[in-house]
Amino acid sequence: MLARAACLLACRAEQLQLSKQLVRCFAAAASAPKTDYKLPVAPLQLSGTSGAIATLAWQVAAKENVLANVQDELYQLVEVFKTYPEIRRLATDPFLPVAFRQKVVCDMCAAKEVTEVTKRLMEALAEENSLSAIVQVTLAYEELMLAHKKEVHCTVVTAQPLDDAERAVFTKQAQAFVEPGFKLVMKEKVDRKLLGGFVLEFEDRLVDMSKAKKLEEFNNLVTKLENDLK
Template sequence: MLARAACLLARRAEQAQLSKQLVRSFSAAAASQASPKADYKLPTAPLQLSGTSGAIATLAWQVAAKENVLTKVQDELYQLVEVFKAHPEIRRLATDPFVPAAFRMKVVRDMFNTKDVTDVTKRLVEALAEENSLSAIVQVTIAYEELMLAHRKEVHCTVVTAQPLDDAERTVFTKQAQQFVEPGFKLVMKEKVDRKLLGGFVLEFEDRLVDMSKAKKLEEFNNLVTKLENDLK
């Protein structure tokens, strides 16, 4: 996925721990836009995530759900991650501790002034910029994506084969993948061809990999032969 591809490009930036102040900063920004009514209550998130990035993504999801902009916020986060991928100068702005916070905030606000962006995304990114944690947008996007999948009760899977699937094979692999999906969740399957597999298949889920390819079996066989040869020396 887009977010995961960008994650690889921004790996160094993601290693920094986010401060609890960042959560409070975004919470304050969200609260400032909340209804003054005493009964204002955020929806319960569909998934409990750990870590500071998970806490921020959860708060963003709750506010977006309250304001009925869940999908739009997700699309905006994907676009921001794409900016990280395409523009090294933006990654520098996000990760260089010597860039003044005031300058970072000005760039963020100028960028949003020319685009139709939800207040949820604006408040989130401004809070990250203020705390010198813009690089965390990648982690937050990944966490937000997890919440959206749980909200939609979807499990995404990519079936990778050496040759394109026909209808009969597609039915078989759908049944194979369905075994790894909890009851009540919808399987969303994509197809991918990788001739290096030689045969068999690979099922790629968000949190697991089922490798039943001939290439994998050949690798395991070669490793076994190598181990036996070493044991006989």
């Protein structure tokens, strides 16, 4: 069914800054397209080529009802690229023949029995010698999934483990940065180098209220004053 998206994908290729080869690889998944095939609207507008590719993959995955499957497969593939040096070489060596790169990708996808969406995405990246972009594409896809599920992930970092009362306080503070209608998903992490205070780590922002940060700012101010007095 992916190929039925070919008409719309081809029309949007220039707008999304995608290569004709990328569109062709997605379109090759099946036969004769239907002009009434419409892709879902992405929940977030991303910039850049990786964002455009992730958006395209998300839209087709949403239409095929395999959003979570594709996300899980992308995570696994990124882990493969991180774990095996020979696969990283495959992703970055410009002198390897395209046919060889595509065969390795096909074999890898067949071994993992991935969805057609992920398979075509990987084949397209292999043909374009852009397999190294899989990490950025996966991160962009994750952004789309978070927006789709209306979730905001936050990690609260403290110098000591939290008790229930502290957890309630930090949850309330983190919730203040979440837009109405979105669900806060919070994780906890201990970093004794903070000395005290806390850090809230969101996908797109960092709120640093640690003692270590305040001490750094104080030392920087003292250094500036000393330099000004010279």
